[in-house]
Amino acid sequence: MSRPRRTSRRAFALLVSAVILPLVLAACSTEPGNNHTFLNPAGPVADTVNNLWWLLFWIMLAIEVLVATLVITALVRFRRKPNDADPVQITGNTRLEIAWTVAPAAILVVLLVLTLSTMVSVSEPKETTMNITAAGKLWWWEFDYQGMNVTTGNEMHIPVGEAVHIDLASDNVLHAFWVPNLSGKRELIPGHNNTLWLKADTAGTYRGECAEFCGVEHANMNFIVVAESRPEFDAWIKRQQTPATPVTTGNVSAEQRALIDQGQQTITKQACAGCHVIAGLNQPYSVVQGKIGPNLTHVGSRAYIAAGTLENTPENLARWLRNPQEVKPGNKMPNLNLDETTIKQIVAYLESLK
């Protein structure tokens, strides 16, 4: 009796590790924060793909369980016992061969039809309300609202319920634009005019990221898409269209106001404009150059700095200015060796650019 029991125990262990273990792993995904996925869709494209995925999942699971069951059953049932004679020397069975050629073919035809029909159903609608150029930089995103005179960095706002057309552009290496909650990804290829469309059904902030390896800071090339109501969006656009205007009203102390003032002067003196545009600020360097780093005209209004690397707080901005290479090693902004006073002034000024 001991022998068959050992057999089944070993087979059981195999079964556990092959099939059950991954499922247990899947089930224990209780970690908070992981809503940055098409499995929590916030737009029609992600929603369609989410449904498609669960169908795929059950088909894949069924086939794997079928194969695993057959294999493990064979291992348990047909294990050789001492003194067993050779089995019947079967070499094949044409009917079976036909069956297991036709059956997968049938499933695959269904999948193919689904693939093609879904491709049609998620294609861009004729009615889009605006065109945004998403340009991949090293290593951050520039969003240009075509015809609206708005350029932002790493933060895109869109109105809820409206389809938005995105032109994807790169003048350097390849990148890929991806907002998992809203849509699939598309590569940015120099010389190619790739496009994508986005639509959010629910208001919220959705994380986006670069999904094509683009060099040293590929990991820290993220952005957010803020989907908000049309009035909120219009207000945001209007604000973004204005030149840089430090917010010095409200409960801003006189001391703080002085800091902001000094910060503005420092920025015009420093080489910042070689890489960054601050619209409305009289800068000594040519603005043509100011495309290496993000447009800072309304940087104080953004949720993150350094392409999603840090939350936009005065402390984090100061940390960044102290040594950008410590925060995001390899990025294009060198350590400017600024002293603490200068950092404090620049932080005050930039954070006031709401």
Next chain:
Amino acid sequence: MVTATSPTPGITLVPKHSEAPQRSIGYHIKDYLTTVDHKKIGMMYLFVGVFFFVAGGIEALFVRLQLARPDGKILNPEQYNQMYTMHATTMVFLFAIPVLAGFANYFVPLMIGARDMAFPRMNALGIWLLICGGVMMNTSLFFGGLPNAGWFAYAPNTLPEYNPSHAMDFWAVSLTLLGISSIVGSINIIVTILKMRCPGMRFNTLPLFVWTAMVQSFLLVFALPSLTTAAVFLLMDRNFGTNFFKAGAGGDPLLWQHLFWAFGHPEVYILILPVFGMVSEILPVFSRKPIFGYIFIAWSSVAIGFLSFIVWAHHMFDTGLPSAALAFFASSTTLIAIPTAVKVFNWTATLWAGRIVVSTPLLFAVSFLLMFPIGGLSGVSLAVVPFDWQVTDTYYVVAHIHYVFFGGSTLGLFAALYYWFPKMTGRMLSEKLGMWNFWLIFLGMNLTFFPMHMLGLLGMPRRQWTYHEGLGWNLYNLISTVGAFMIAAGVAVFLVNAILSLVKGTRAGADPWDAWTLEWATTSPPAEYNFARTPVVRSRRPLWDLKHPDDQDWMHGGH
């Protein structure tokens, strides 16, 4: 002519291990440096392959250590990019291809009853080019750093303005060398199989490993030129002012992707087809019955070979290809799953109603049969274009390729190592250590690679050197790192097992598994000339015929 009274002339069962004369170490070194013997060259391929498997594995451990926790500080981004690039480049070009070439070199002549390969000197050229390529690839470390643009090396990130060090020049030149090595090796295998089969060894009686080695060799011969072309274009763009991949100067970065994947997708099948063949040799022997559906396994390999050349753009679904192209490549990719499914069912049927002998080669082969379909199925899901747009370039794809390359190729290669080690060395590998090896690797690989499916679905892009806290990726990454170290422990057990068994393993004898193909009719290890007399075969299982004179396969009208 074959006569009925002498079913398998030329082969006799060799009863005992024959002692090789004791020689000095210097003799052996000189012998290996100058050899043109297919078995010694095969052993060298295997040794080089295992060496780079360990090297590529250590690179993978660095990658996993860096990603074990959010905001990891083990590597800086530049080091990380070098590690992940070299992990893939090493595993594909310096581990998988050489190890498969090693097995083919060693066993194709033996299995078809030949005394050597068709071109022994060209065979030596292949191994030495491989060694040169491997050395060259890694010496870039001393000239400005290892290659850092990914094994796929997408332009324009590889052009000097974005990649000023010489690493990519080293990469392109050594890939060219490795390509030539593989092409000469493959031509040799094709010619050997076409011209050197012993009497009676028809295509219908060819061992399935030989079948798949032949299909793989054709794939290499036709796929590698595309990679070599791309590598030469890259060298010219980098050094001689051409603009093949420069947008705005008449070139196109997308050209690189087409050239690379026109090689790269056949490459996936290059790395798995011979393993299909190995598993098709091992499962029957340990089930004690012939392979189920020989014809279907052989010809589905050919079908896969042809189809593998028309699926490459499924790596490029997110590059903005026109809809018609997307539809075509989705269809061809779906199609290629059919011959693969046929194989899986035939292997399962081979086990069914057998008398299964559970030992390490079988355990590895069965785990291949359980794990490879996971990679195959997720591959089908990636042919569903809108789904691919979500998960391409995420860890879902990393999970997919590792279930194919590790769950498929590597587990199958371990099965082959345990199966053929006795033939190559004359010693058995320890079963006890073999079990440790198996369970560590089997559990380790599932811990490492299964959570990657979830990471991909949860939006984690691949090839990023770090990730931040609060994205829900911490646990899966940690599990994956733990699994990677389990795999490493399993590989360490294998190395210990191999060394210990070489020294004091049980003597294997000529035919320890009571197997049926011709290599088991030679001594272990085989004599330099393989067979004293050229064997003559009448069926797919010449040794079965020899062991069962009254019940030979061909007597039933079979093969």
